[in-house]
Amino acid sequence: MSADDHVGSGNAKHGFWRTYVFSTDHKTIGLQYGLTAMCFLLFGFGLMLLMRWQLAYPEEANPLLKNLFGENHPFMPGGVMMPDFYNQLGAMHGTIMVFLGIVPIAVGAFGNYVVPLQIGAPDMAFPKLNMASYWCYFVGGVIMLASFFVPGGAANSGWTSYAPLSVIATDGQTFWLIGMIALITSSLLGAVNFIVTIIQLRAEGMTFMRLPFFVWAQLVTAFLLLLAFPPLEAAGILQLMDRVAGTSFFLPSGLVISGQPLQVAGGGSALLWQHLFWFLAHPEVYVLILPALGIVAEIIANNTRRPLWGYRSMVYSTIFLGFMSFIVWAHHMFLTGMSTGISSFFQTTTMIISIPSVVILTALVISLWGGSIRFTAPMLYALAFLPMFAIGGLTGLPLGLSASDIALHDTYYVIGHFHYIVAPGTIFAVFAGIHYWFPKITGRKMNDTLAKLHFWPSLLFMNGIFMPMLVQGLAGVSRRLYDGGAAYAHAQDVLYLNKVMSHSAFGLGVVQVIFIINLVWSIKSGEKVSRNPWDATTLEWAAPSPPLPHGNFETLPVAYRGPTEYSVPGSSSDFTPQFQAEES
Amino acid sequence: MSKLLGLPLLASEHGGKIDQLIIYVHIMMVVLFVGWGLFFAYTLIRFRKSRHPIADYTGVTSHTSTKLEIGVAVAEIWLLVGLSIPFWATEIATRPSRESNPLEVRVIAQQFAWNVHYPGPDGVFGRTTVALVNEQTNPLGLDPEDPHGSDDVTTINQLYLPSDRRVVVNLSTKDVIHSFSLPEFRVKQDIIPGMSIPVSFVPTMTTATMREIQKDEKRNFEIACAQLCGLGHYRMRGFVTILPEEEFQNWLDGQVQEQQEGEDDIWG
Amino acid sequence: MDIPYIVHARPDTGVNNGKLGVWLFLASEVMLFGALFSTYVFLRVGASDWHTWHSEAGLSIPIGTTNTIVLITSSITMVMAWASLMMKEFGKFRLYFGLTIALALVFMLFKAIEYNAKFSHGHFPGTNNFLAIYYVLTGLHALHILGGIIVNSYLIGPGAKLWRTNAAQFTCRIEAAGLYWHFVDLVWIFLFPTLYLL
Ligand code: HEA
Ligand code: HEA
Ligand code: CUA
Numbered sequence A: 001m002s003a004d005d006h007v008g009s010g011n012a013k014h015g016f017w018r019t020y021v022f023s024t025d026h027k028t029i030g031l032q033y034g035l036t037a038m039c040f041l042l043f044g045f046g047l048m049l050l051m052r053w054q055l056a057y058p059e060e061a062n063p064l065l066k067n068l069f070g071e072n073h074p075f076m077p078g079g080v081m082m083p084d085f086y087n088q089l090g091a092m093h094g095t096i097m098v099f100l101g102i103v104p105i106a107v108g109a110f111g112n113y114v115v116p117l118q119i120g121a122p123d124m125a126f127p128k129l130n131m132a133s134y135w136c137y138f139v140g141g142v143i144m145l146a147s148f149f150v151p152g153g154a155a156n157s158g159w160t161s162y163a164p165l166s167v168i169a170t171d172g173q174t175f176w177l178i179g180m181i182a183l184i185t186s187s188l189l190g191a192v193n194f195i196v197t198i199i200q201l202r203a204e205g206m207t208f209m210r211l212p213f214f215v216w217a218q219l220v221t222a223f224l225l226l227l228a229f230p231p232l233e234a235a236g237i238l239q240l241m242d243r244v245a246g247t248s249f250f251l252p253s254g255l256v257i258s259g260q261p262l263q264v265a266g267g268g269s270a271l272l273w274q275h276l277f278w279f280l281a282h283p284e285v286y287v288l289i290l291p292a293l294g295i296v297a298e299i300i301a302n303n304t305r306r307p308l309w310g311y312r313s314m315v316y317s318t319i320f321l322g323f324m325s326f327i328v329w330a331h332h333m334f335l336t337g338m339s340t341g342i343s344s345f346f347q348t349t350t351m352i353i354s355i356p357s358v359v360i361l362t363a364l365v366i367s368l369w370g371g372s373i374r375f376t377a378p379m380l381y382a383l384a385f386l387p388m389f390a391i392g393g394l395t396g397l398p399l400g401l402s403a404s405d406i407a408l409h410d411t412y413y414v415i416g417h418f419h420y421i422v423a424p425g426t427i428f429a430v431f432a433g434i435h436y437w438f439p440k441i442t443g444r445k446m447n448d449t450l451a452k453l454h455f456w457p458s459l460l461f462m463n464g465i466f467m468p469m470l471v472q473g474l475a476g477v478s479r480r481l482y483d484g485g486a487a488y489a490h491a492q493d494v495l496y497l498n499k500v501m502s503h504s505a506f507g508l509g510v511v512q513v514i515f516i517i518n519l520v521w522s523i524k525s526g527e528k529v530s531r532n533p534w535d536a537t538t539l540e541w542a543a544p545s546p547p548l549p550h551g552n553f554e555t556l557p558v559a560y561r562g563p564t565e566y567s568v569p570g571s572s573s574d575f576t577p578q579f580q581a582e583e584s
Numbered sequence B: 001m002s003k004l005l006g007l008p009l010l011a012s013e014h015g016g017k018i019d020q021l022i023i024y025v026h027i028m029m030v031v032l033f034v035g036w037g038l039f040f041a042y043t044l045i046r047f048r049k050s051r052h053p054i055a056d057y058t059g060v061t062s063h064t065s066t067k068l069e070i071g072v073a074v075a076e077i078w079l080l081v082g083l084s085i086p087f088w089a090t091e092i093a094t095r096p097s098r099e100s101n102p103l104e105v106r107v108i109a110q111q112f113a114w115n116v117h118y119p120g121p122d123g124v125f126g127r128t129t130v131a132l133v134n135e136q137t138n139p140l141g142l143d144p145e146d147p148h149g150s151d152d153v154t155t156i157n158q159l160y161l162p163s164d165r166r167v168v169v170n171l172s173t174k175d176v177i178h179s180f181s182l183p184e185f186r187v188k189q190d191i192i193p194g195m196s197i198p199v200s201f202v203p204t205m206t207t208a209t210m211r212e213i214q215k216d217e218k219r220n221f222e223i224a225c226a227q228l229c230g231l232g233h234y235r236m237r238g239f240v241t242i243l244p245e246e247e248f249q250n251w252l253d254g255q256v257q258e259q260q261e262g263e264d265d266i267w268g
Numbered sequence C: 001m002d003i004p005y006i007v008h009a010r011p012d013t014g015v016n017n018g019k020l021g022v023w024l025f026l027a028s029e030v031m032l033f034g035a036l037f038s039t040y041v042f043l044r045v046g047a048s049d050w051h052t053w054h055s056e057a058g059l060s061i062p063i064g065t066t067n068t069i070v071l072i073t074s075s076i077t078m079v080m081a082w083a084s085l086m087m088k089e090f091g092k093f094r095l096y097f098g099l100t101i102a103l104a105l106v107f108m109l110f111k112a113i114e115y116n117a118k119f120s121h122g123h124f125p126g127t128n129n130f131l132a133i134y135y136v137l138t139g140l141h142a143l144h145i146l147g148g149i150i151v152n153s154y155l156i157g158p159g160a161k162l163w164r165t166n167a168a169q170f171t172c173r174i175e176a177a178g179l180y181w182h183f184v185d186l187v188w189i190f191l192f193p194t195l196y197l198l
């Protein structure tokens, strides 16, 4: 952190490596995060496309991959997927999407790039830590990918890695655990950095109640990462010990695996893993959604040209949500043999936690009322987010009541529930954010027509994938089935939906090409725009596009007012930026 | 209504209450979503830029939304306190009384099969030991020294139960976590290694009746494994046959006899 | 542009960046060790022969007590080191800070003797769950000590050059290192009774 790292004199004196690879500039690191995470998202989606082929056409050779794997390949001999490979793909899809895709893009990329700009800071508080955080993430990702090439393949016990299955699994699980420890370290470093940055580096006049909602969302997210990840780190260490040091933290006595008594001391508890895992993983799901809500709130205010309605209640709800998310974890464990007392506690907290979500979502729709709504590309994605999140959130309610969870637990209903939140929800928010901040990053706009060509089919296909899941779930079809339920009589009536979902997924895959083309093309050839093309109010738009390396602003801005002062009565323009000294 | 939601056929006593809860929750969800959605669509049309070029700084001033939020909370409290918690207390977490004369069965899950264990005429389960487990001849590790074990009946993947009588299934597993799911009976219970967890329910429909309703002579009630348990998870399927009490007794007696005749081969 | 508040406290929050960062880091450490302590409780409550395991393990209370005293002393020397810097007495700082590192090494030495004794009796992590959680808790704690030794050695060695160019920032770093060190000490003060005495 020597002083000369941060003079606003540009990159001239840094070489290629320091500028693009081992950079300490929050913007470069943000872009590194973003690009890496997008590759992982695409890769995770690719794994899912393989699975969706198998689900629609169980045990038929995949026409595209017939010749890629040999006849004796353990994964897909002659293009036919093996059950064990299906399980590997499922576990890795979940892990990659959550820990290597969404969290890095929502927090690492958007948080890194936008938060310092929005609070008017020259950089993150600890630039070197920031770099270390990215590289830990990168290493974690490489370890995860490498695990496909170890004997027995990647982890195959689900993203939840329930013991004892995960303890007796092949070496891929060890890679998974080590990879997770690297990813957790990365998140912890990042979380400390975000919190310190937001608390300490706010520009003059940027009081807490003048922070853009996006910054609030990132702040609460950072606290969740800071406090929820360590227990999983502990759990990961314990499981690693079980696997390599012969302990039995998660292994009770008297297990018989394939007819052979398991030779361990025993005396452990399989439920202990679940408690430690869900203590992380429930807060984690809010890590997936809060930054998305933040992005959407920014874009809605900007495109309705009026202030966010109920900004304060949104902030308080977010904080409350953060607190509550630490005491609902066992709603994933209703069916592990719970007493009435414990199950009542966790279903009550689960119902309580749904209320702040309702408040936030209500505030966002009410913000539309009285606006002058511009249907720009980012706005389309942001608007679509709302009903999609609503479906995802509402379907959480029957899962949160322990009695109805009996029927729905571990069925495709659960899969449908959270995919509505993370796929047409969070992923759409990510698309919205990319389109919205692209001009800040490149000085150019993304193509509007291409964006719409990508948006509408994506929305359609997303629903084509996830709505049938809810239907299958209600019919009782279990998740994680290699043949998609083909063997079960009770699944027969809804089996045809597997094809609907898979073809929608393939369609979704195809239309992503439009997005990628738009992204790449616009970097070089998008329409050039001014530094504030959306007529927005927050501080990032006071900086040049792209913002100055190491320092961001020509002079540090001052915040004179709240974050969304649009259409102020009596003002000459329909937006009054935070950085504008007084009414003109 | 349960048809509309596409719930499986209902074949147990307590299942109706679960269905009822699912239906009520979904009604609430649909009402919220539709109401919310109409408002959403209306604002988008009414306040689009071409129709409403100048935005309104203040926007909504009424407190209707707060009232609606309180309404949502009240509805959730009702579902919780009125339905879900009492259901859990009476149906799930309470052990059935002796008077209900429950049939006790053990189900021992393993990768990837369901071992079913009936106590036989003496009503007492034979002792089992890990050391005696042999996948071919003695999958449960039944101890031949224990007299209670000699009349026990074991089957694999076939669970026979009487109708209209309370059943208590004691669930345990030999290896990893499985989940005992009977979709038609609205029964699902994770099976945790090292624990024995009872589930109790009353089947109300015989397999024969179900076949009539489904118009399918070969259809069975199924045991589905709902928790990922390894590469054979998807085919860890069992069958439940519900017989009228009398037929069930006949079946059980037949099994006892068969097993005792066959037993000599195993234990001499 | 420089990052503000590296050395001086921000007026409205009352802390500088480094200090806040360390506090947050320590909060996450509380969660980490908290999870492991919960594991200890969970396992112990579920076990029938915990006491047998415990007495078989034969943890040496004298060694444990000595190590507790060693660590507490090192915390005191840590405070003295920082206080010396505040009084601009760099020589004294070297002495006290060096002592802190030395005491940490003594702690590690005792730890090694203890582990060695266990291994030679065939007491491994896989032997039973008491030993398993014992090794995990003390091992992770020892790793924290080790990390402290490495960072502190840097600070007293090459890192000490900062004293001449920016004394205030150097003092901040020592203060941060001190906070960490007190925390590691505190963890041991919980570990010792939990594992050795209870
Ligand atoms: C970002 C991710 C995310 C989010 C935000 C949520 C949000 C919620 N989740 Fe979800 N959940 C997951 C991701 C997520 N979940 C995942 C990944 C799993 C599966 C893990 C696995 O097993 O692999 C899961 C599983 C899961 C379970 C376990 C199911 C089981 O395995 O049996 C439960 C049970 O309680 C649950 C409940 C809830 C609830 C009550 C909410 C609530 O917070 C939702 C609150 C939102 C609303 C209630 C809707 C919003 C409001 C409106 C629509 C406005 C209404 C209108 C007016 C005011 C007029 N979830
Ligand atoms: C954040 C989390 C996340 C996301 C986004 C997704 C996205 C998707 N998921 Fe996933 N899923 C999980 C988390 C997620 N999933 C988890 C946790 C599980 C449980 C695993 C388990 O059982 O253990 C699961 C399980 C799961 C199953 C159930 C498998 C089973 O039970 O056997 C299915 C089935 O269809 C599925 C499908 C999909 C599909 C079609 C998408 C699609 O929506 C994907 C859409 C993706 C994109 C649209 C990519 C966009 C990116 C780009 C376009 C980038 C451009 C790139 C560059 C410029 C380089 N998922
Ligand atoms: Cu047994 Cu899945």
Ligand SMILES: [Cu+2]
Pocket (backbone or CB within 6 Å): A281, A282, A285, A328, A329, A331, A332
């Ligand atoms: Cu949850």
